[in-house]
Amino acid sequence: MLKDNFLAWMKEGNVSIPSFLLSHYKRMGLSELEFMVLLHIQHFNEKGNTFPTPDQISDRMNVDSSECSSLLRRLIQKGFLQIKEEYRENSILFEMYSLEPLYDKLVQFFLKVQNEKETSQVKVEVENEESLYTVFEKEFGRPLSPFECETLAMWMEDEHHFTMIKAALKEAVISGKLNFRYIDRxxxxxxxxxxxxxxxAKSHGQKFRLHNRRDKKQEIPQVSKTVPFYNWLEQ
Structure with a gap:
């Protein structure tokens, strides 16, 4: 019995919703009720009912048939839903709901969001680039030369993130070797x-400096302590 119920439940199927639509329907201008009506229309379509009545839709929702009719009209007016006509068997004209306008809007809105992200990313990169020049000039205590500006731009183009360039600058300051050749190295x-x-980078720098200190200690010549010889026979 349990197995039969489970199989019956599985046969009911699932409704596939684009995650982007679920995340952005509010920004696209859809209310929760309008969004649910569209989902129910999609589900009806998948079950073979391409033109569900307001009564059929309202039976699944917490709204009456009149309000459901208003929601359907509003979706059509806002360009999310369309009523199409097509001839089927025996040349009978049928009406059906089409969700093509919804998906057209979804694609356009997706492209808009992507463009906003790219514009925002470019803005962040420009701000980071400007702040990077400012940080270098502050540490060097002077404006950067054209060659140094070109070198800095080359680092940013060579897949070096601005945070790593700042870290390299900090490492050069700690090491007391504030020059572009050392930072490049x-x-x-x-x-x-x-x-x-x-x-x-911080961990690597600490290990490098510790290793250098040990090497320098080993290079210091050991001064032997000799006891002066006193010639008692000359006294």
Missing amino acids: ILFEWKKNGIRTPDQ
Whole structure:
């Protein structure tokens, strides 16, 4: 019995909703009730009923038939729904609801959102680029030369994120070697060693400096302590 009920439930099928529509229907100008009406129309279509009546739709919702009719008219007026006519068997004219206007609007809105994201990203990149030049000039205590500006632009084009360039600048300041050649060497070493985040760079820099201090200690010559010889026979 349980198996039969489960199979019957599975045969009811599912309603596929584009996740983008679910996330953006409010921004597209749809209310919750309008959105639900469109979903019910889609479900009716998938079940073979291409022109459900307001009564049939309202039976599934917490609205009466009159309000459902108003929702349908509003969806048509706003360009989310369309009534189409087509001839079927025996040349009988049938009316049907079409969701093509909804999906046309969905595609257009998706392209608009993508364009907004790209514009926003470009704006962020420009702001980051400007702040990067400002940070360098502040650390160097002077305006950057044309060659240094060109080098900085080259780093940004060479897949070096602005946070990593800032981290390399900080590493150069800590090491007391504030020049573009040293910073370029740092970025090259990081890229070669797969260092891609400021935290990884910080850890790598600490290990590098610790290693250098140990090497310098080993290079210091050991001064032998000799006990002066006193010749008692000369006294």
